[in-house]
Amino acid sequence: MRRANIYSGGFLALLGLAMILFVIPAQIEEGPAGMMSPRLVPQMIMGLMTALSVMLVVRNLMLPDDGEGSPVSRSEYIALLKIGSVFALALVLFYFAGPLWAGLAIVLGSLLALGERRPLVLVLMPIALLAGVWVLFYRVLGTAIL
Amino acid sequence: MTLKRRALLALAVAATGLAALPALAQDYPNKPITMLVGYNAGGQTDLVARGAAQVLSQELGQPINVVNVPGAGGVVSAKKLQESPNDGYTIMFHANSVVNSAPFLMKRVDFKPDDFEWGGFITAYQGGLVAPADAPYNDLAEFVAWAKENPNFAYGALSPEARMYMNEIAKKNDLKANIVPLNSGGEMINAILGHQVVMALSGGIHAKYPDQIKMLATLTTFRHSNAPEVKSIDDFGYSLAMDTRAGIMAPKGTDPAIMAKLSAALAKCETDESFQKIVAAANIPIIYMDAAAAKAEMEATFAKNGEIYKSAGVEPQ
Amino acid sequence: MQALIGGFAEVFTFSTMFWIVTGVTVGYILGVLPGLGKATGVAVSIPLTFYLHPVAAIAMLIGIAKGSTAGGAVSAILLNTPGEPSSAPTALDGYPLARQGKAGKALKMGLYASVIGDLLSTIVLIGLAAPLASYALLIGPVELCAILVFSLTFIGGLSGKSLIKGLIAGCLGIAFSTVGLEIETFIPRLTFGMLELDDGVKLVPMAIGMLAVAEMIVQAGNIRKLDAETAEIGKSNRREDRNLSLEDWKVCAMPIIRGTFIGTVIGILPGLGASVASFLSYGAARRAADRPEEFGTGRIEGVAAAESADNAVIPSSLVPLFALGIPGSVIAAILIAAFVLHGLTPGPLMFKENPTMVAAVYASMLCASLAMLVVGSLGQPIFARIARFPIRLIIPGVLLLCCVGAYMETSSLFSIYIMLIFALIGFFAKKFDYSFVTFLIGFVIGPQVELTFRQSLQLLNHDPTRLLQHPIAAVFIVITLVTLVLMARSRRNQPEAPGVATTKSLNQGGEI
Incomplete structure (x- = not known):
């Protein structure tokens, strides 16, 4: 965890600084006089976070190297990529083809991405899930979500 | 495609569109209508909207699906309404403050009454x-x-x-x-x-x-x-009174005949027993205005409220 | 007492019982489904109740509220997807238990803790509604601010292996909670011009993304190992993993009692809500435990503490409603409409004008608690089968439910984007071991602290000496200071190695 702490702490410290110096002044206006400034709490909390992150980095730098690698394994990065692509595809389909296709893409896409190849499952599961959602909202609850 | 062909095509599309329009309004509605509500489910306006949806669907003979699109006091929902097709199948039930108040308070909102079609008001808020x-x-x-x-x-x-x-x-x-x-x-x-x-x-x-x-x-x-x-x-002696009413709005350009149908159906809420029960429970008075009166009300209150906010020195944030 | 017996007589009719059970069942199912909550359920059902007898109508609505709160635990335990935001802490230990093949045990404890918390809190409502309510009004913004600041000290106890990282996560939570219109000046903060952010980042899509979607991604990355484990779960069908032992009851007794107490008190205080209660109760159980570092790896007390507090909030949040007509929670606010619709005006007069009716409502609430036990017991074996499916079949279904749940909240794709962003944050937070609990506490309590502080400034006329007119607040400020000093001392006495926590195995790390 030592190296992970140094990297993540460094990242968060930089993020905090960027928020204080650039984002908060640009995104939050000064309030009228006589009221607590709307910037106060975000600035305070980002300052605290930056300080804590610096502390995390410093304290871990003082520890001996524990030889641990990245806490995220290769297969986890691949999974992130796979699921991310499934969502990206679903979003594109949502805009250009409609919600039904997006839902189909999520179920079918993730089934395929995770290595499911049995045709029966690939056909039945999306149908069953989407039909279930439809029955629940449009029939049972009598409300529309789309 | 040459310019001439393009013009012809446009003409053809316009012609079929024109021919189709009256028929559209006559059959309206022939499929379920989506009704946006800019507040969360369970709130007072939502309750009234669901009550009104019940009456409207009885009158129009099609189901009305209430969809809650909360955010920024209804502005998010109104923007969504603006982007929806103006075929009468997407309407919104909301407080009119989203148009006659929000633009004076929020810098990023520039609604004007004629950005929407008004299908009448049914209740008023008693602030x-x-x-x-x-x-x-x-x-x-x-x-x-x-x-x-x-x-x-x-x-x-x-x-x-x-x-x-x-x-x-x-x-x-x-x-x-x-x-x-x-x-x-x-x-x-x-x-x-x-x-x-x-x-x-x-x-x-x-x-x-x-x-x-x-x-x-x-x-x-x-x-x-x-x-x-x-x-x-x-x-x-302050001249600060501002009326807020709830009713139906639709995307700009929705056929007036459709708006008239909605307005007539909304009028039935006045005498509907279960709708009366709902609004009575919430202490909301029924004050019906038809489509024409609603449009006039919007023009008048928009000008009046703008004046009030301006003279009070309220800057949109 | 006489009235209560009369009330029971009114409730023990076939139709009333039928509607109570229906309400609980519908609520339970809604609770299991992420994103569909009690507010949606009750709101959608109010028009249905026009056609019912008033007692049956109100009983059904309260049944939905109670059932969905209990149901939230099921998906939290089985899928790491809290069905209701307030069930998020249940997932912290419930899900590891399910992965160890002890889903049956965790589900049972979740249900029993819910029922006990609910029942006791209902009894508090019945016994104390009128006398307690007069005190509720003593708690104004100044007092609330002091109490909230005190509760923030719990973050220290909750932050897991590294205090610094826990605090960093808490800061991030507060930072995200400041997004949206600031309530005093109405100036938008960190919205980047997006109107959808004016009301802030919504808890449901955020929690779904951070907890469920992130978890599914991690699982997808470890699919082989998990499938092997699932096969193990399938083989080891041990009785003791499905049932609660005397030992389990012994360790859970105190957390349940404490959780019920916390939930009941928080329910009576207006505006805090079930999420705050379940997190505080979970934190308190962890602090009280002899080996707090084991929390998050599948301690049954974690489930018991969170669920008992979660469910205890529902009945007690009706105390201010019944006694004064003040809604103490969203659900109470929605119920007002239903009460009035059926000819009952919540408030002190209700007890004088309609004693039998009030008694009938009380009786039906007690019945709903028991109905919850029955419905839950019958439903659990069906739901528990989910845990036996291979992961690659579960993930697609959960991802779809996540999308539907997140979408539901605002009926727009915007929530889906929020969910995806927090899925990414959640993924890295999980792998780099930043506490999700402190993040959420910061997110939930942060804005309340700021608002009540702003209110206090105005109420005290910017004059701190006026605090002396608010003794309750003063007492809590003193307690907070003492707690901080004590905590600082105990930390110094046992220096911790910062961040040497390791997530050796996916499921031993626990901290989400």
């Missing part, structure tokens, strides 16, 4: 300035007199409008007010019942507590159904 029932003042004039003796009193405000009212009253009478921000109607009731604030602006929820809360002045031009003796803030 007022309220105080604990045992307070030593009974109307706004008495409150002002009391407040002069008791500077730094606490006033509860849950919206920019509410701040504006107190600022205007304070400016005119040289009062010193501490304005306490409140998050919700429930919190406002708490603050009044717990005597943490001496006065607050209520959107109408106070009517549920007739024995514990009294109204000092209405913020509407009309007298309230549940407290007809209370005078309007205009009667106390």
Whole structure:
């Protein structure tokens, strides 16, 4: 965890600084006089976070190297990529083809991405899930979500 | 594609469109209608909207699906409505403050009444300035007199409008007010019942507590159904009354014939028993306006509210 | 007492019982489904109740509220997807238990803790509604601010292996909670011009993204190992993994009692809500435990503490409603409409004008608690089968439910984007071991602290000496200071190695 702490702490410290110096002044206006400034709490909390992150980095730098690698394994990065692509595809389909296709893409896409190849499952599961959602909202609850 | 062919094509499309239009309005509706509501499910406006949807679907013979699109007091929902096709199958049930108030308070909102078609209003909100029932003042004039003796009193405000009212009253009478921000109607009731604030602006929820809360002045031009003796803030010499009504709006360019159908169906709410029950439970009066009256009301209140906010020096944020 | 017996007589009719059970069942199912909550359920059902007898109508609505709160635990335990935001802490230990093959045990404890918390809190409502309510009004913004600041000290106890990282996560939570219109000046903060952010980042899509979607991604990355484990779960069908032992009851007794107490008190205080209660109760159980570092790896007390508090909030949040007509929660606010619709005006007069009706409502609430036990017991074996499916079949279904749940909240794709962004944050937070609990506490309590502080400034007229007129607040400020000093001392006495926590195995790390 030592190296992970140094990297993540460094990242968060930089993020905090960027928020204080650039984002908060640009995104939050000064309030009228006589009221607590709307910037106060975000600035305070980002300052605290930056300080804590610096502390995390410093304290871990003082520890001996524990030889641990990245806490995220290769297969986890691949999974992130796979699921991310499934969502990206679903979003594109949502805009250009409609919600039904997006839902189909999520179920079918993730089934395929995770290595499911049995045709029966690939056909039945999306149908069953989407039909279930439809029955629940449009029939049972009598409300529309789309 | 040559220019000529393109023009011809456009003409053809326009022609078929024209031919189709009357038929469209005549069959309307021949499929379910989506009704957007810009507040969360379970709120007062949502309850009224669902009640109205019931009546509309009986009248029009098609199901009406209520979809809650909360955000920024209905602005998010109204923007979604603007982007929807103007075929009459996407309408919105909401408070008209989203058009006649929001643009003056929010920099990023530039709605005007003629950005939408108006299908009539069915209910009105009964806002007022309220105080604990045992307070030593009974109307706004008495409150002002009391407040002069008791500077730094606490006033509860849950919206920019509410701040504006107190600022205007304070400016005119040289009062010193501490304005306490409140998050919700429930919190406002708490603050009044717990005597943490001496006065607050209520959107109408106070009517549920007739024995514990009294109204000092209405913020509407009309007298309230549940407290007809209370005078309007205009009667106390401020000219700040702003009416807010709930009803149907549709994307710009929706066929007037469709709007007329919706407006006629909405009128049936007036006599529908279960709708009456719903609004009575929420202490909301039914004040019907048809499509034409609604449009005129929007033009008038938009100009009036803009003037009020401007003279009060309220800058859109 | 006489009235209560009369009330029971009114409730023990076939139709009333039928509607109570229906309400609980519908609620339970809604609770299991992420994103569909009690507010939606009750709001959609109110029009249905026009056609019912008033007692049956109100009983059904309260049944929905109770059932969905209990149901939230099921998906939290089985899928790491809290069905209701307030069930998020249940997932922290419930899900590891399910992965160890002890889903049956965790589900049972979740249900029993819910029922006990609910029942006791209902009894508090019945016994104390009128006398307690007069005190509720003593708690104004100034007092609430002091109490909230005190509760923030719990973050220290909750932050897991590294205090610094826990605090960093808490800061991030507060930072995200400041997004949206600031309530006093109405100036938008960090919205980047997006109107959808004016009301802030919504808890449901955020929690779904951070907890469920992130978890599914991690699982997808470890699919082989998990499938092997699932096969193990399938083989080891041990009785003791499905049932609660005397030992389990012994360790859970105190957390349940404490959780019920916390939930009941928080329910009576207006505006805090079930999420705050379940997190505080979970934190308190962890602090009280002899080996707090084991929390998050599948301690049954974690489930018991969170669920008992979660469910205890529902009945007690009706105390201010019944006694004063003040809604103490969203659900109470929605119920007002239903009460009035059926000719009952909530408030002190209700007890005088309609004693039998009030008694009938009380009786039906007690019945709903028991109905919850029956419905839950019958439903659990069906739901528990989910845990036996291979992961690659579960993930697609959960991802779809996540999308539907997140979408539901605002009926727009915007929530889906929020969910995806927080899925990414959640993924890295999980792998780099930043506490999700402190993040959420910061997110939930942060804005309340700021608002009540702003209110206090105005109410005290910017004059700190006026605090003396608020003794309750003063007491809590003192307690907070003492707690901080004590915590600082105990930390100094046992220096911790910062961040040497390791997530050796996916499921031993626990901290989400």
